[in-house]
Amino acid sequence: MRQAVEDEGNALVVASDTAGPEAVAGPPGRRAGPRGAADLAIKLAGVLAVLVVLELCSRFGLLPRRWFPPVSEMYAELFRLAAQQPLWVEVGRTLRAWAVGIGLATLLAVPAGVALGSSAVAYRMSRIVIEFCRPIPSVALIPLAVLVYGTGLEMKVFLIAFATFWPLLFQTVYGVQDVDPVARDTARAYGLGAAARFWVITIPSAAPYIATGLRIASSIGLVLAVTSELVGGATGLGRAIVVAQSAGQITLMYALIITTGLLGWALNAVFAAVERKALRWHPAQRQEVAR
Amino acid sequence: MLEVSRLRKVYGADPQAAPAIEEVSFEVADREFLCILGSSGCGKSTLLKCLSGLIPASSGEIRLNGEPVTGPPEDMAFVFQDYSRSLLPWMTVAGNVSFPLRYKGLSKREAQAATDEALDAVSLAGMHKRFPWQLSGGMQQRVAIARALAYRPKILLMDEPFASLDAQTRSGLEDLLLDIWRRFEVTVLFITHDIDEAVYLADRVLVLEAPAKVGLDVTVPLPRPRDQLTTKALPEFAELRGRLFSAIQGAPVAR
Structure with a gap:
């Protein structure tokens, strides 16, 4: 992924260099106008088609109605739930663990990544330990987490922090290692000491990588939050899904599943928007603007 | 005045390895425009990095106004070939020009004034809030030159x-x-592989032979101010260019 981002970046840098001698690229524009509207219409048509097909399959018995209620009923249930407090309490519980877990992982992974990225020796020393820990599927740690932390918030936070630590760590390491030597030489030639170079050069260079790490961590964190509730029995959306299922409230179960999907989508959209705004100087973002 | 005496650079720890710079000695007078000419791989960039204190020399000495150069000196500014990487993409044009100034101890207002003046000198007044990547290559290199000027080297x-x-x-x-060289009264040490460029710009041209030793040291007697058309049409220009050309051709080619 890091590679992809970088390659796109380089391609763009080359392209802009060969542009006319004194041409000035305009300020990045917003995607809008008739093309944007048409694009949106096509996307919405796709969503609508899927919903209609699902609805008809259920209504005409192509799918067993008992297990696959019509989509319209699921959404009706969802809207009914959204008007009431209990759903939001569950969403809050899930999100709280998500936020604390990712926050904790960030606090640990970013400094660790900076340390490993800055020191070749530290990186080589920790390499095997990291390669051993990283592939452990976080869900395999649920029994351990339940044993140590019980079935509350702490257990969820531990699992989320463990799972999201790795992408954040690696993105930070890559980001710190990928500082352009010319940029670093420039800062040195202009008399910036090591500490100044860290803040002026290293951190901004690594920021796009860390932002990507956060976006990845955001979706992994949500998966772990819901999983730990489903399997570990902590309260939250995952647990609500299990309860609905065992009570035979299939429509409610679907409405809750849709809620988790919407949550993941919304979180990703928020992170992508923040990335776009804060890092609009980065080649990957510039290209998106130019598209 | 910049004095370089018996400068030698060998990369790596092995003193028997082939040197990047064999032995170079020369002086640059104050406000002189010196071009260092050499084919690629002859050690030009290594030489410049040693002079700027970015990398240590293996032996020999570099003195700037009598002081030995051990790290990047305050009186020196560097313009890199690769402007798109030397300019920081997350900073605006003004940010790129002014960030070294704050670390040099200038107040915010002084830094701003220096930035305005430098951008003005390279005809980029009003481009403060642009980002480097929104500009053409020529404009980007002008931003890098403005950064060097604002540093007051x-x-x-x-x-x-x-x-x-x-x-x-x-x-x-x-x-x-x-124009800038004349107005800002700076010494310029300019590396190039382009003979015409060297003759057109310089007061004096040094030809470097691989592995970086001074092969030829010629004064350029062409009158100033110079002009792309008339200066390059002078018989002295052609004569000098011929001399430098054969000097470079005669120089042993880098591996």
Whole structure:
């Protein structure tokens, strides 16, 4: 992924260099106008088609109605739930663990990544330990987490922090290692000491990588939050899904599943928007603007 | 005055390894425009990095106004060939020009004034809030030159600054540089592999032979102010260019 981002970046840098001698690229524009509207219409048509097909399959018995209620009923249930407090309490519980877990992982992974990225020796020393820990599927740690932390918030936070630590760590390491030597030489030639170079050069260079790490961590964190509730029995959306299922409230179960999907989508959209705004100087973002 | 005496550079720990710079000695007078000419791989960039204190020399000495150079000196500014990487993409044009100034101890207001003046000198007034990547190559290199100017150096080191620009942009920037050199009263040490560029710009041209030793040291007697058309049409220009050309041709080619 890091590679992809970088390659796109380089391609763009080359392209802009060969542009006319004194041409000035305009300020990045917003995607809008008739093309944007048409694009949106096509996307919405796709969503609508899927919903209609699902609805008809259920209504005409192509799918067993008992297990696959019509989509319209699921959404009706969802809207009914959204008007009431209990759903939001569950969403809050899930999100709280998500936020604390990712926050904790960030606090640990970013400094660790900076340390490993800055020191070749530290990186080589920790390499095997990291390669051993990283592939452990976080869900395999649920029994351990339940044993140590019980079935509350702490257990969820531990699992989320463990799972999201790795992408954040690696993105930070890559980001710190990928500082352009010319940029670093420039800062040195202009008399910036090591500490100044860290803040002026290293951190901004690594920021796009860390932002990507956060976006990845955001979706992994949500998966772990819901999983730990489903399997570990902590309260939250995952647990609500299990309860609905065992009570035979299939429509409610679907409405809750849709809620988790919407949550993941919304979180990703928020992170992508923040990335776009804060890092609009980065080649990957510039290209998106130019598209 | 910059004095380089018996400078030698060998990369790595092995003293028997082939040197990047065999042995170089020369002096640059204050406000002189010196071009160092050499084919690629002859050690030009290594030399400049040693002079700027970015990398340590293996032996020999570099003195700037009598002080030995052990790290990047305050009186020295550097313009890199690769402007798109030397300019920081997350900073605006003004940010790129001014960030070294704050670390040099200038107040915010002083830094701003210096930035305005420098951008003005390279005809980029009003471009403060642009980002480097929104500008053409020539404009980006002008931003890098503005950054060097705002730093108020006594000596300006330039490592093939115009090598990746098209011919038209390049001759425009050569004239801009001559103008700046005169107005800001700086010493310029300019590295290039382009013979015409060296003769057109310099007071004096050093030819480097691989592995970086001074092969030829010639004074350029062409009158100033110079002009792309008339200066380059002078018989002295052709004569000098011929001499330098055969000197470079005769120089052993780098591996």
